[in-house]
Each structure stands twice: as C-alpha cells, then as structure tokens.
Amino acid sequence: MKTLIDFDVLKASELYLHTLLSRATGFDSGQHEVDINAVNIAPQYKFRLAQWSVLNQPEKQIKMSEVEAEQRQDIQRSADEARANQRLREYEKVGLEDTQENAQLIRDFVNNSAVKGYWSQEIVDAAIANLGPGKGTNQLTWKPKETPAPEPPAEPASEVEILEQWQLPLDADEYAMKRASVKALHDLIARRRKVTGKYIRPRGTFGSSIF
Numbered sequence: 381m382k383t384l385i386d387f388d389v390l391k392a393s394e395l396y397l398h399t400l401l402s403r404a405t406g407f408d409s410g411q412h413e414v415d416i417n418a419v420n421i422a423p424q425y426k427f428r429l430a431q432w433s434v435l436n437q438p439e440k441q442i443k444m445s446e447v448e449a450e451q452r453q454d455i456q457r458s459a460d461e462a463r464a465n466q467r468l469r470e471y472e473k474v475g476l477e478d479t480q481e482n483a484q485l486i487r488d489f490v491n492n493s494a495v496k497g498y499w500s501q502e503i504v505d506a507a508i509a510n511l512g513p514g515k516g517t518n519q520l521t522w523k524p525k526e527t528p529a530p531e532p533p534a535e536p537a538s539e540v541e542i543l544e545q546w547q548l549p550l551d552a553d554e555y556a557m558k559r560a561s562v563k564a565l566h567d568l569i570a571r572r573r574k575v576t577g578k579y580i581r582p583r584g585t586f587g588s589s590i591f
Contacts, residue, residue, distance in 0.1 A: 382413040383430075386438040394432055400425055411438055460500040467504040475522040476508070482520050485511050541571075550575065 387409050391398040402408050404420045416430050468486075472478055489507040491497045511519045543549065548560050548568045557565060 381417075382415045383433045384411055384438055385414050385429075385433060386411050386436065389436055389438065390432065393436070394428075397425060397429055397432065401429065457498070460498070463501040464499040464504045467501045471504075471508055475525070477521045477523055479521065485519055 385401070385407075387398060387402065387407050390401065391409070400421045401414065401419065405412065405414055407414075416426055416433070419426065419429075421429070468476075476482065486504070486507045489511060490499060490503050493503060493506070495503050508516075508520070510516050513520075513522075541549065546561065546564050548556060548564050550568070550572060552560070552568060557568070560568075
C-alpha cells in the first residue's frame with residue numbers, strides 16, 4: 381500500500397527521516413506516493429515514517445488541467461441543456477401539450493436512456509420520436525389542430541341595369557317620377573315587382589295618386 385508523502389513538509393519537520401527516505405526513493409521535494417513497507421530503510425524508521433505520515437497526510441494536489449476540463453464539461457452541459465429546453469419549446473409551438481404528464485414521460489426517457497439524464501437537443505428529439513405518434517408509443521398528448529373558420533360567402537355581384545333613355549332607374553326619386561311619362565312609370569313598377577317579388581308603392585303623393 382502506497383502512502384502520499386509531502387517531502388517538503390517531511391524535510392521541515394523530520395530532517396533525518398527526509399534524508400533516509402530521499403536516499404531510498406530518489407525524491408527530494410514535492411508530493412510522491414511511497415510504499416513504506418518496501419522502502420530500504422531500517423524498521424524503526426519505517427515505523428516513525430508511518431506514524432508521521434498519519435499525522436501529516438497532505439491534501440492531494442489538483443491539477444489545473446483537471447479543473448479546466450471540469451469547467452469545460454460544465455459549460456458544455458449548460459449549453460446542451462439550453463438547447464434541449466429550446467427544442468421542447470419548439471415542439472410545444474407545433475402542438476405538444478405543456479403538461480406534467482408529458483414532462484414526466486420525457487424526463488423518464490432521458491434518465492433511463494444511454495445518456496443517463498444528460499439533456500441535449502438530440503435526446504429530446506429521440507424522446508419525441510419514441511414517445512410520440514407514428515413509429516413511437518403515442519404516449520405524449522398533443523393539442524388538436526385548429527380548423528380555420530370558413531370565409532363568409534361572397535355577396536352576389538349586383539347586376540347593372542342597362543336602361544333605355546326613356547326608362548327610370550329602380551331607385552328613382554319622386555322628382556324624377558313626376559317628370560316621367562306614364563309608360564316609364566308603368567315600366568318602373570313592373571321592374572320593381574320583378575326585383576322584389578311584391579308590389580312596391582312609390583313614395584310620395586304623386587305615386588299614390590295614379591294607383
């Protein structure tokens with residue numbers, strides 16, 4: 381069994397032990413793992429070294445490269461989680477219901493998949509494909525597609541009358557009818573009945589006086 385020894389601390393506190401151990405291992409400073417039982421020093425010094433190592437166990441040094449690697453992993457994980465969340469919002473826009481049931485189904489799929497809970501855009505796509513309609517299990521619920529309201533029917537185009545010079549328009553006023561001929565008035569009444577399907581009495585005293 382190897383023990384981590386800080387040779388600088390050993391040198392400051394136990395110079396003679398440091399000298400013996402340095403000659404036996406070739407280490408003079410820094411932290412190194414040493415098999416105390418296998419080192420070539422007298423048994424009594426092995427015992428003293430073992431006691432000293434228990435009381436002076438150094439903290440393992442953390443390499444900056446390891447710290448930077450962990451930081452990069454954290455940044456990547458945060459970026460992937462943001463993309464996964466954005467992907468879920470995109471599926472919501474096209475009909476995926478934002479419910480606890482859907483969220484739990486997707487969460488369980490991610491946790492039980494090969495990625496073991498690592499969220500990314502790709503795992504969200506895989507969850508929708510496996511839990512959604514089509515080739516999936518169709519467990520997710522979706523909003524029904526809205527049917528657009530039918531457009532109101534177009535109003536029939538009004539027919540434009542082509543009149544002779546002596547004929548009156550259907551909306552002729554009292555002044556025009558007073559000046560018209562009897563033939564024009566009878567023609568107007570007949571055309572109005574044809575349009576409305578009933579008798580129309582012209583407005584004004586003039587109209588009432590001839591019927």
